[in-house]
Amino acid sequence: MTTSTALLTDRYELTMLAASLRDGTAFRPSVFELFSRRLSGGRRFGVVAGTGRFLELLREFRFGDDELRFLRDEHVVDATSLKHLEEYRFTGTIRGYREGELYFPGSPILTVEGTFADAVVLETLALSVLNHDSAVATAASRMSIAAGERPLAEMGSRRAAERSAVAAARAAYIAGFSATSNLEAGRSWGIPTMGTAAHSWTLLHDTEEEAFRAQVDSMGVGTTLLVDTYDIRNGVETAIRVAGTDLGGVRIDSGDLPIVAGDVRVQLDELGATSTRITVTSDLDEYAIAALAASPVDAYGVGTSVVTGSGYPTASMVYKLAARQDAAGAWIAVAKASADKASYGGRKAAFRTLVDGVATAETVVVSDGFEELDTPAEHPDGRPLQVTFVEAGDIDTAHEGTEGTAAARTHHLRVREELPVRALALSKSDPAIPTVYVEAD
Amino acid sequence: MTTSTALLTDRYELTMLAASLRDGTAFRPSVFELFSRRLSGGRRFGVVAGTGRFLELLREFRFGDDELRFLRDEHVVDATSLKHLEEYRFTGTIRGYREGELYFPGSPILTVEGTFADAVVLETLALSVLNHDSAVATAASRMSIAAGERPLAEMGSRRAAERSAVAAARAAYIAGFSATSNLEAGRSWGIPTMGTAAHSWTLLHDTEEEAFRAQVDSMGVGTTLLVDTYDIRNGVETAIRVAGTDLGGVRIDSGDLPIVAGDVRVQLDELGATSTRITVTSDLDEYAIAALAASPVDAYGVGTSVVTGSGYPTASMVYKLAARQDAAGAWIAVAKASADKASYGGRKAAFRTLVDGVATAETVVVSDGFEELDTPAEHPDGRPLQVTFVEAGDIDTAHEGTEGTAAARTHHLRVREELPVRALALSKSDPAIPTVYVEAD
Numbered sequence: 062m063t064t065s066t067a068l069l070t071d072r073y074e075l076t077m078l079a080a081s082l083r084d085g086t087a088f089r090p091s092v093f094e095l096f097s098r099r100l101s102g103g104r105r106f107g108v109v110a111g112t113g114r115f116l117e118l119l120r121e122f123r124f125g126d127d128e129l130r131f132l133r134d135e136h137v138v139d140a141t142s143l144k145h146l147e148e149y150r151f152t153g154t155i156r157g158y159r160e161g162e163l164y165f166p167g168s169p170i171l172t173v174e175g176t177f178a179d180a181v182v183l184e185t186l187a188l189s190v191l192n193h194d195s196a197v198a199t200a201a202s203r204m205s206i207a208a209g210e211r212p213l214a215e216m217g218s219r220r221a222a223e224r225s226a227v228a229a230a231r232a233a234y235i236a237g238f239s240a241t242s243n244l245e246a247g248r249s250w251g252i253p254t255m256g257t258a259a260h261s262w263t264l265l266h267d268t269e270e271e272a273f274r275a276q277v278d279s280m281g282v283g284t285t286l287l288v289d290t291y292d293i294r295n296g297v298e299t300a301i302r303v304a305g306t307d308l309g310g311v312r313i314d315s316g317d318l319p320i321v322a323g324d325v326r327v328q329l330d331e332l333g334a335t336s337t338r339i340t341v342t343s344d345l346d347e348y349a350i351a352a353l354a355a356s357p358v359d360a361y362g363v364g365t366s367v368v369t370g371s372g373y374p375t376a377s378m379v380y381k382l383a384a385r386q387d388a389a390g391a392w393i394a395v396a397k398a399s400a401d402k403a404s405y406g407g408r409k410a411a412f413r414t415l416v417d418g419v420a421t422a423e424t425v426v427v428s429d430g431f432e433e434l435d436t437p438a439e440h441p442d443g444r445p446l447q448v449t450f451v452e453a454g455d456i457d458t459a460h461e462g463t464e465g466t467a468a469a470r471t472h473h474l475r476v477r478e479e480l481p482v483r484a485l486a487l488s489k490s491d492p493a494i495p496t497v498y499v500e501a502d
Numbered sequence: 503m504t505t506s507t508a509l510l511t512d513r514y515e516l517t518m519l520a521a522s523l524r525d526g527t528a529f530r531p532s533v534f535e536l537f538s539r540r541l542s543g544g545r546r547f548g549v550v551a552g553t554g555r556f557l558e559l560l561r562e563f564r565f566g567d568d569e570l571r572f573l574r575d576e577h578v579v580d581a582t583s584l585k586h587l588e589e590y591r592f593t594g595t596i597r598g599y600r601e602g603e604l605y606f607p608g609s610p611i612l613t614v615e616g617t618f619a620d621a622v623v624l625e626t627l628a629l630s631v632l633n634h635d636s637a638v639a640t641a642a643s644r645m646s647i648a649a650g651e652r653p654l655a656e657m658g659s660r661r662a663a664e665r666s667a668v669a670a671a672r673a674a675y676i677a678g679f680s681a682t683s684n685l686e687a688g689r690s691w692g693i694p695t696m697g698t699a700a701h702s703w704t705l706l707h708d709t710e711e712e713a714f715r716a717q718v719d720s721m722g723v724g725t726t727l728l729v730d731t732y733d734i735r736n737g738v739e740t741a742i743r744v745a746g747t748d749l750g751g752v753r754i755d756s757g758d759l760p761i762v763a764g765d766v767r768v769q770l771d772e773l774g775a776t777s778t779r780i781t782v783t784s785d786l787d788e789y790a791i792a793a794l795a796a797s798p799v800d801a802y803g804v805g806t807s808v809v810t811g812s813g814y815p816t817a818s819m820v821y822k823l824a825a826r827q828d829a830a831g832a833w834i835a836v837a838k839a840s841a842d843k844a845s846y847g848g849r850k851a852a853f854r855t856l857v858d859g860v861a862t863a864e865t866v867v868v869s870d871g872f873e874e875l876d877t878p879a880e881h882p883d884g885r886p887l888q889v890t891f892v893e894a895g896d897i898d899t900a901h902e903g904t905e906g907t908a909a910a911r912t913h914h915l916r917v918r919e920e921l922p923v924r925a926l927a928l929s930k931s932d933p934a935i936p937t938v939y940v941e942a943d
């Protein structure tokens with residue numbers, strides 16, 4: 062696999078580039094904005110994720126010999142454009158919401174400023190990363206809220222394409238999960254990894270007891286034994302007989318979980334294994350987690366639902382030209398006019414308005430004049446939401462790698478505290494706070 | 503990004519491996535089976551996709567220094583296991599359904615035979631690829647059936663994680679789409695790419711006319727102009743004034759498509775542009791495509807719905823130990839016993855039973871005895887469905903790359919012809935044909 066990310070791009074971006082180089086509009090200063098018109102699925106808030114990954118991929122957005130050869134052989138663009146792409150590197154500015162930040166309809170999540178030629182080619186890469194990762198993070202945050210203090214592990218890699226799985230583990234971690242089963246996510250992003258055994262482990266052995274004994278021999282009594290391959294009651298009894306009452310945990314992957322978890326807790330306690338933990342992992346989503354709140358469950362493992370965004374596998378973010386200069390160098394705010402896809406043109410600054418520490422509005426200040434929009438630490442409109450990720454092509458490394466991922470998680474857990482109580486309910490509703498557009502002075 | 507795929511793996515596979523090396527079960531000959539217990543979403547058939555990609559990724563499933571260092575530093579496995587993994591390469595046999603083949607509940611889509619240690623570590627990689635790609639292909643095939651002879655283009659990259667997008671383009675192509683917007687899919691798999699311009703192209707210019715003129719200058723009158731940035735009727739009029747009646751096409755990305763398409767066709771014909779084609783691209787899925795069957799639409803572009811499996815973003819395939827030898831070398835068929843997850847243990851051969859060329863059953867011959875299960879070209883139980891992909895670790899290259907992708911598409915379009923008419927309906931139902939289990943003689 063090539064490391065270049067330049068062809069993770071829709072063809073029309075390059076054909077527009079070619080046409081713009083031909084008619085002279087390629088170098089018009091432009092402002093593209095990545096935002097969502099709505100929150101999918103009646104969610105009360107969205108969670109921004111993917112920004113750190115996007116910045117890493119942006120470093121590799123270069124057209125090398127292999128990429129140029131493909132574009133030439135397929136006649137995607139002309140020779141002038143090939144020459145331009147050969148030298149391409151993004152030299153503009155990218156500002157936006159910190160990873161882990163909440164977003165609402167119209168939030169200017171990412172603002173890409175540069176020439177049209179600079180910015181138009183990043184559309185697909187930016188949207189691919191942010192739409193996927195934010196969809197996962199938004200679902201994961203709801204699960205994290207439903208789980209309360211109980212730890213949540215992401216184990217859905219098998220239900221996501223092999224590289225998305227790594228990104229999904231990262232997004233879930235940012236939104237409050239505490240671990241993942243995915244080893245590559247552990248290596249790439251420093252996320253704690255977990256996992257012990259599958260049903261195949263028990264089936265490989267002639268008896269469940271042999272399987273449990275071998276696992277305890279290999280991993281110690283602190284391990285978690287999967288007890289539902291045959292009969293759960295027998296499985297629990299065997300587990301404690303083999304491991305003793307210091308057994309770390311049992312995992313249940315099937316059955317009517319509230320009932321089964323209660324029965325297993327009683328059985329464990331009767332056997333004297335009062336500190337042995339119960340992990341449940343069967344087709345959980347935020348609703349099933351909430352329904353288990355009163356059950357004696359110690360930890361959750363979530364698979365399919367978190368990596369597929371719990372019914373909403375992609376966010377609905379779009380990447381739109383919001384403003385550009387004309388031939389005379391004057392700024393013009395632009396937006397598509399169709400009635401069903403209203404957008405606000407212009408450059409934007411965004412603030413989370415807070416009253417007594419509780420969010421009351423997403424305040425978006427729209428500037429037609431394109432004076433510098435400050436985002437100071439203190440602002441009468443509220444907490445400034447945008448930071449600068451890329452300045453004149455120079456990428457701030459603080460958002461990348463293990464450190465960037467950890468910082469995003471910390472940020473998310475902090476800003477989630479600002480949400481009004483009604484934002485924490487799982488049912489479908491309007492966004493928890495309104496988006497308020499304000500004209501710049 | 504490392505090219506190794508070895509850590510695209512759930513941690514428990516390696517902890518099971520470690521425990522099996524310790525207790526001596528690691529080298530028990532084993533049969534793992536990848537299958538689905540059901541068709542998600544009341545679909546009437548499933549489409550296998552991803553096998554060619556899986557085989558390519560299997561070539562890179564090697565634990566190099568970086569992978570081993572991570573596993574050692576994180577104490578995932580012990581020194582004996584690290585030594586084993588350092589030398590790991592899959593030396594077993596993999597058989598299964600050809601890519602593009604249809605599948606039904608219980609179809610043995612992929613059978614991995616080798617030692618437990620050989621096969622257990624491939625669970626996540628195989629499932630990640632096949633669950634994702636098959637979910638997309640299954641949705642895409644329904645769209646392809648709904649579109650009939652009209653060409654379908656996949657343009658959903660922005661609504662899928664950046665590497666999934668490439669896989670999704672490939673799966674859609676296998677299932678009958680004719681092109682993709684994704685350039686990397688064009689390079690990697692030889693899929694035709696398409697695309698012309700976004701709304702930002704029009705908004706970059708002072709007038710729609712300037713934008714259209716520049717596009718036609720750059721791409722020729724055969725191009726497709728996006729006419730709905732401002733007012734569709736004005737857009738069409740401007741398009742023909744600029745390009746003439748030989749304009750290749752117009753694209754409509756918003757509005758009530760059956761009405762708008764009809765109006766645009768009338769307008770184009772009145773302007774004399776009778777051969778100018780109409781492409782529609784606004785939030786289409788198989789149902790919207792079917793609803794446009796009577797409208798004068800020439801081509802469809804499908805985004806979100808195809809890359810997210812039209813409501814079912816992952817197939818429900820699982821990877822289960824179906825049989826293994828005991829310490830004495832006797833084969834034992836195994837399956838998890840819980841009532842809600844019934845599985846058939848044993849080794850399986852599968853055939854599509856046909857009557858007058860129409861599929862009537864998925865016949866799965868189950869063998870407890872583990873005699874050789876032939877899959878000859880002719881068989882009384884029907885068309886044999888399994889081929890050998892990997893023999894003693896040697897991967898058949900026929901399924902990879904551009905050639906493998908093209909062959910899968912051809913195979914899919916051919917075997918779809920065997921489906922009974924009722925399989926082509928879009929509404930939710932039972933599988934189009936029953937799965938019939940037969941004991942081997």
